[in-house]
Amino acid sequence: MNPPRPLSLLCELTYRCNLQCAYCYNPVALDEYRDELSTEQWSTVLQQAADLGVVQAHFSGGEPTLRRDLPSIVAAASRSGLYTNLITQGTFLGDALLDRLIESGLNHIQISIQAPQAEMADHIAGAAVHDRKLTAIERVRDRNVALTVNCVLHRFNHDAIEGVIALAETLRITRLELANTQFYGWAYRNRGALIPTRRQVEHGERIVAAARERLRGRMEISYVFPDYFDEFPKPCMNGWGRQFITVAPNGYVFPCPAAATITTLQFENVRGRGLAEIWRDSDSFSRYRGTAWMSEPCRSCPRRELDWGGCRCQAFLLTGNAGATDPVCSLSPDHASIVALRDPQGKDEPIPRRA
Amino acid sequence: MNVDTRPQYAKGVKLRHEGDGSAMLLVPEGALELNQAAAAALDLVDGSRSLDDIVAAIVARFEVSRERAQLDVTDLLERLNARGFIILR
Ligand code: SF4
Numbered sequence: 001m002n003p004p005r006p007l008s009l010l011c012e013l014t015y016r017c018n019l020q021c022a023y024c025y026n027p028v029a030l031d032e033y034r035d036e037l038s039t040e041q042w043s044t045v046l047q048q049a050a051d052l053g054v055v056q057a058h059f060s061g062g063e064p065t066l067r068r069d070l071p072s073i074v075a076a077a078s079r080s081g082l083y084t085n086l087i088t089q090g091t092f093l094g095d096a097l098l099d100r101l102i103e104s105g106l107n108h109i110q111i112s113i114q115a116p117q118a119e120m121a122d123h124i125a126g127a128a129v130h131d132r133k134l135t136a137i138e139r140v141r142d143r144n145v146a147l148t149v150n151c152v153l154h155r156f157n158h159d160a161i162e163g164v165i166a167l168a169e170t171l172r173i174t175r176l177e178l179a180n181t182q183f184y185g186w187a188y189r190n191r192g193a194l195i196p197t198r199r200q201v202e203h204g205e206r207i208v209a210a211a212r213e214r215l216r217g218r219m220e221i222s223y224v225f226p227d228y229f230d231e232f233p234k235p236c237m238n239g240w241g242r243q244f245i246t247v248a249p250n251g252y253v254f255p256c257p258a259a260a261t262i263t264t265l266q267f268e269n270v271r272g273r274g275l276a277e278i279w280r281d282s283d284s285f286s287r288y289r290g291t292a293w294m295s296e297p298c299r300s301c302p303r304r305e306l307d308w309g310g311c312r313c314q315a316f317l318l319t320g321n322a323g324a325t326d327p328v329c330s331l332s333p334d335h336a337s338i339v340a341l342r343d344p345q346g347k348d349e350p351i352p353r354r355a
Numbered sequence: 356m357n358v359d360t361r362p363q364y365a366k367g368v369k370l371r372h373e374g375d376g377s378a379m380l381l382v383p384e385g386a387l388e389l390n391q392a393a394a395a396a397l398d399l400v401d402g403s404r405s406l407d408d409i410v411a412a413i414v415a416r417f418e419v420s421r422e423r424a425q426l427d428v429t430d431l432l433e434r435l436n437a438r439g440f441i442i443l444r
């Protein structure tokens with residue numbers, strides 16, 4: 001099968017971070033990721049991606065601004081003709097760094113907040129950073145670069161959605177993303193503590209729908225529904241090996257940012273092989289590309305090219321078989337394990353992420 | 356929106372031409388595929404040309420009536436405006 005053209009490259013520049021969000025999707029064991037790619041290696045990867053047809057580069061982590069060479073990496077992406085997007089928690093976005101990033105051609109910045117008020121937000125982040133984030137948001141808003149504010153939702157802040165929207169309004173934000181936690185990495189470890197309740201999910205949907213209506217034309221609100229409460233899975237990455245490439249801090253190449261969890265696949269590294277070959281020929285990218293690998297119930301399902309059988313990483317995490325139907329799907333034989341989580345009891349404190 | 360409206364790109368929105376004549380609109384966290392006519396219209400969006408100017412250029416370039424072109428361009432710009440990618444003023 002002829003591989004499709006990838007459109008998007010996620011560069012996870014480092015997994016280092018000064019915060020401790022319990023919902024972090026970074027891997028739990030970080031030792032093997034400390035040997036980070038150099039500036040030159042990232043420049044090469046970006047050019048290889050552009051040659052393959054990629055149009056957008058996203059820089060995340062960890063906290064990508066902890067890389068001192070971030071402006072040089074952004075500049076390399078711009079030179080390769082790529083649209084550039086920085087995904088940051090904003091605690092280091094001072095005037096000087098921001099100006100250098102914009103001079104380097106940065107097109108868009110996404111800054112995350114944890115909650116509407118400092119007390120709750122700082123508790124979730126594990127550090128007193130809320131006010132600094134708000135200052136960074138205002139700095140970005142007033143400059144010539146696009147801005148999205150993001151808030152990851154879970155049981156501890158789900159009831160504060162309205163407050164998050166109000167804060168975004170006060171800050172005159174035009175793009176807001178409210179994204180329910182995806183349970184990978186640290187977040188998977190904290191799944192029982194973080195998963196929202198059914199009542200929260202229903203309430204959240206009503207709040208978002210009303211706010212969208214009220215703010216039409218002023219604020220674009222995107223909402224990532226918690227897939228554990230859905231009937232069908234998300235079309236994860238728009239299909240394995242179809243549009244997205246993720247490169248980890250140490251150069252490993254993944255079809256999805258959570259794919260390192262799949263221990264039954266062997267992944268390749270940009271230090272050993274070119275990105276184009278990895279995209280086209282590697283077993284890791286080919287294995288779940290398209291629909292030929294599917295078994296029932298996906299194989300004969302009319303939705304198989306809509307959701308591509310859901311998320312391979314989630315299938316592996318929950319069933320031990322990365323080729324299974326995503327258990328989030330109501331047609332999966334393993335779906336009962338998801339339904340059982342929808343009425344979480346008690347208030348376990350989640351374990352903060354460790355660096 | 357009327358004939359004197361001068362559309363312009365919102366921050367972080369860029370038109371990208373592909374070798375094969377097609378184009379994409381790059382927006383924060385995504386890319387929208389454009390057909391040839393849409394790309395031609397968006398190519399002219401610069402904050403100084405009016406809707407009227409853009410429609411006239413489309414009529415001169417494609418075999419299309421003025422009415423049709425005006426409807427299509429207006430529809431395109433209004434849809435992009437609703438998503439915050441194009442500013443109308
Ligand atoms: S989710 Fe929190 S801990 Fe994880 S990288 Fe982002 S800011 Fe750091």
Ligand code: SF4
Nearest residue numbers: 298301303304309329
């Ligand atoms: S059976 Fe497979 S293809 Fe059908 S809806 Fe469920 S996950 Fe999607």
